[in-house]
Amino acid sequence: MARNPLIAGNWKMHKSERQAEEYIQALLPRVAALEGVGVAICAPYTDLKALADSARGSRVEVYAQNMHQEDQGAYTGEVSAPMLSEAGVQGVVLGHSERRAQFGESDHALALKVPAALRAGLTPLLCVGESEQERDAGDTERRLRQQIAEDLGGVAAEQLSELVIAYEPVWAIGTGRVASPEQAQEAIAFIRALLAARDERAAQQVRILYGGSVDPDNAAGLLELPDIDGALVGGASLQVDSFARIVAAARR
Ligand code: PEP
Numbered sequence: 001m002a003r004n005p006l007i008a009g010n011w012k013m014h015k016s017e018r019q020a021e022e023y024i025q026a027l028l029p030r031v032a033a034l035e036g037v038g039v040a041i042c043a044p045y046t047d048l049k050a051l052a053d054s055a056r057g058s059r060v061e062v063y064a065q066n067m068h069q070e071d072q073g074a075y076t077g078e079v080s081a082p083m084l085s086e087a088g089v090q091g092v093v094l095g096h097s098e099r100r101a102q103f104g105e106s107d108h109a110l111a112l113k114v115p116a117a118l119r120a121g122l123t124p125l126l127c128v129g130e131s132e133q134e135r136d137a138g139d140t141e142r143r144l145r146q147q148i149a150e151d152l153g154g155v156a157a158e159q160l161s162e163l164v165i166a167y168e169p170v171w172a173i174g175t176g177r178v179a180s181p182e183q184a185q186e187a188i189a190f191i192r193a194l195l196a197a198r199d200e201r202a203a204q205q206v207r208i209l210y211g212g213s214v215d216p217d218n219a220a221g222l223l224e225l226p227d228i229d230g231a232l233v234g235g236a237s238l239q240v241d242s243f244a245r246i247v248a249a250a251r252r
Helices: 017-031 045-055 081-086 097-102 109-120 133-137 140-151 155-161 180-198 201-207 219-221 240-251
Strands: 007-011 040-043 061-062 091-094 123-128 164-167 207-211 232-235
Touching: 007 061, 007 164, 007 207, 007 240, 017 040, 017 045, 017 061, 017 240, 045 061, 061 123, 061 140, 091 109, 109 123, 109 140, 123 140, 133 140, 140 180, 155 180, 155 201, 164 180, 180 201, 180 207, 180 219, 219 232, 219 240, 232 240
Parallel strands: 007 040, 007 232, 040 061, 061 091, 091 123, 123 164, 164 207, 207 232
Antiparallel strands: none
């Protein structure tokens, strides 16, 4: 089954609204002709409305980098899925390893956040992946199995196809140590098999990206593999030129 590739740029805590606007105006003409490739920018909250307005009608979607699981309430400093949706946002990164490690985002919270995002019409981009210690201990599959089981515990089997999953080995994020195509392919095939155990059809439809030190030089070697449906790109998404070259490498 053909799955359209998705290249998502995770800006993390970079770019003011003015910088975001300059970026999107430069990106849109670079990706306009790349039919069949989805593009998403995962931006800080303060950039989202302006980006969504500028990208409307283009192939570029705008994603947030986090959200709260409740629609509203006494949660100072938080933002909900319906708020993002009303701002024109199409998706949301959930479970990024930086949020898991530095902000205590738990599998329990993710089990509530993923269905909340779906209810609001947002595409959840769920990040999973093992630490270096877990890989060295031969625990990669156990970790992936646990994250997929717990984080997606609240999603009905037939809704799994609405998700995007990013396999992001923690040791590859921001380190320049990209996973080999074989490592990425193996982990992604394992994740797809876990999903297939719940719903074979949804497992064939869900897009599974690779993330971790993707750049314009290594992107083609990863993206040509049939199981890898795109990339979640951190550092290399901050410059329009390098991000646009990665998007171009995803064209099949
Ligand atoms: C990320 O932030 O999800 C990421 C993959 O970062 P980088 O590409 O910089 O490793």
